[in-house]
Amino acid sequence: MSLRHALLGLLSERPASxxxxxxxxETSLANVWPATQSQIYTELTKLAGTGLIAVTAEGPRGxxxxxxxxxxxxxxxxxxxETRPQRAVRSDMMLRVFFLGVLSPEQARGYLAELVDxxxxxxxxxxxxxxxxxxxxxxxxxxxxxxxxxxxxxxxMRREWAQWAADLID
Amino acid sequence: MSLRHALLGLLSERPASxxxxxxxxETSLANVWPATQSQIYTELTKLAGTGLIAVTAEGPRGxxxxxxxxxxxxxxxxxxxETRPQRAVRSDMMLRVFFLGVLSPEQARGYLAELVDxxxxxxxxxxxxxxxxxxxxxxxxxxxxxxxxxxxxxxxMRREWAQWAADLID
DNA sequence: ACAAGCATGTAAAGAGTTACATGATTAA
DNA sequence: TTAATCATGTAACTCTTTACATGCTTGT
Numbered sequence: 024m025s026l027r028h029a030l031l032g033l034l035s036e037r038p039a040s041x042x043x044x045x046x047x048x049e050t051s052l053a054n055v056w057p058a059t060q061s062q063i064y065t066e067l068t069k070l071a072g073t074g075l076i077a078v079t080a081e082g083p084r085g086x087x088x089x090x091x092x093x094x095x096x097x098x099x100x101x102x103x104x105e106t107r108p109q110r111a112v113r114s115d116m117m118l119r120v121f122f123l124g125v126l127s128p129e130q131a132r133g134y135l136a137e138l139v140d141x142x143x144x145x146x147x148x149x150x151x152x153x154x155x156x157x158x159x160x161x162x163x164x165x166x167x168x169x170x171x172x173x174x175x176x177x178x179x180m181r182r183e184w185a186q187w188a189a190d191l192i193d
Numbered sequence: 194m195s196l197r198h199a200l201l202g203l204l205s206e207r208p209a210s211x212x213x214x215x216x217x218x219e220t221s222l223a224n225v226w227p228a229t230q231s232q233i234y235t236e237l238t239k240l241a242g243t244g245l246i247a248v249t250a251e252g253p254r255g256x257x258x259x260x261x262x263x264x265x266x267x268x269x270x271x272x273x274x275e276t277r278p279q280r281a282v283r284s285d286m287m288l289r290v291f292f293l294g295v296l297s298p299e300q301a302r303g304y305l306a307e308l309v310d311x312x313x314x315x316x317x318x319x320x321x322x323x324x325x326x327x328x329x330x331x332x333x334x335x336x337x338x339x340x341x342x343x344x345x346x347x348x349x350m351r352r353e354w355a356q357w358a359a360d361l362i363d
Numbered sequence: 364a365c366a367a368g369c370a371t372g373t374a375a376a377g378a379g380t381t382a383c384a385t386g387a388t389t390a391a
Numbered sequence: 392t393t394a395a396t397c398a399t400g401t402a403a404c405t406c407t408t409t410a411c412a413t414g415c416t417t418g419t
Binding site (some may be wrong): 025028029032035051052054055056057096099100102103104108109110111112113114115116117118119120121122123124125126130131134141145163165166167169170172173176177180181183184187188191 | 195198199202205206221222223224225226227266269270272273274278279280281282283284285286287288289290291292293294295296300301304311315333335336337339340342343346347350351353354357358361
């Protein structure tokens with residue numbers, strides 16, 4: 024259950040409201056663990072119910088600011104150190120490649136060319152993100168940059184692969 | 194809904210039973226779109242209900258062999274050509290990197306070192322898979338190889354990245 | 364005779380998506 | 392005043408996981 028831990032992780036940096044967290048998911052976490060508004064608010068309520076986070080302030084428009092509790096921090100550390108990461112990754116994009124044989128070679132090449140463009144676009148978006156973020160703070164700054172670098176390398180790799188694969192069809 | 198299309202895709206190669214498809218998911222598709230036994234049997238029943246596949250033979254032990262219908266093939270082609278692939282990918286592994294700041298530098302380095310090993314292991318597994326598969330047939334042979342090559346490149350990339358990131362902590 | 368593997372199915376719970384629903388505050 | 396943004400919550404549905412449940416066939 025990674026969403027729970029993503030929220031705990033973000034709150035380990037600083038207290039935040041559901042809305043703040045939603046914005047963080049839309050930017051930094053979107054490429055790693057997307058979540059919807061509905062999901063975030065529901066999970067925050069559960070998390071507060073089990074005492075892993077707590078409401079520390081209320082603002083205008085019913086804004087509720089949550090902060091990590093000691094139990095929440097313990098759970099975050101437990102997740103990071105005592106549980107193995109899931110290796111399973113689903114990729115709709117790659118699943119499609121498996122079945123390109125039902126299309127004409129031209130169509131298959133077209134799909135792979137699309138993946139080249141898509142990867143270029145993703146790289147560009149990540150570079151834009153890199154410039155737009157203010158990297159003032161400590162932890163998320165260092166490790167957030169690492170994840171961004173991963174995204175760039177990943178997309179570069181996929182681009183090269185898709186190019187290679189498209190050329191292979193000829 | 195990619196599971197549906199993964200099943201249609203596999204059946205486009207040749208007729209198969211739920212059990213056959215389960216084995217295919219455990220090997221070739223495991224790294225791209227994992228699915229459980231329960232999910233596969235349930236989806237096959239639904240797919241047969243809507244006429245995208247049909248039972249073409251029955252064997253011992255209640256074995257039911259399914260084959261793609263014309264409507265099924267049309268749906269598969271429609272999915273491949275008329276719908277955009279989902280760019281969203283969830284990675285528990287990378288999510289954790291975001292929050293390594295709550296651990297000590299030694300622990301963080303340890304996690305990244307683990308990712309190096311994990312990527313090496315995955316590469317080795319893929320190479321084993323490559324050797325174990327009999328690449329006799331047409332479509333899945335060509336495109337299956339492509340996906341395998343992607344897996345190798347992906348793990349090599351991740352290995353290099355994790356090594357770089359671990360070194361960065363010092 | 365027995366184990367391994369073949370073969371299917373369902374129930375319950377958890378996770379994720381889409382849509383609906385509401386209302387306050389701020390800046391132009 | 393009005394549009395944009397801030398802000399939260401719930402309902403319904405779909406997808407995924409885990410567990411339960413059953414029984415046949417083949418090879419040793």
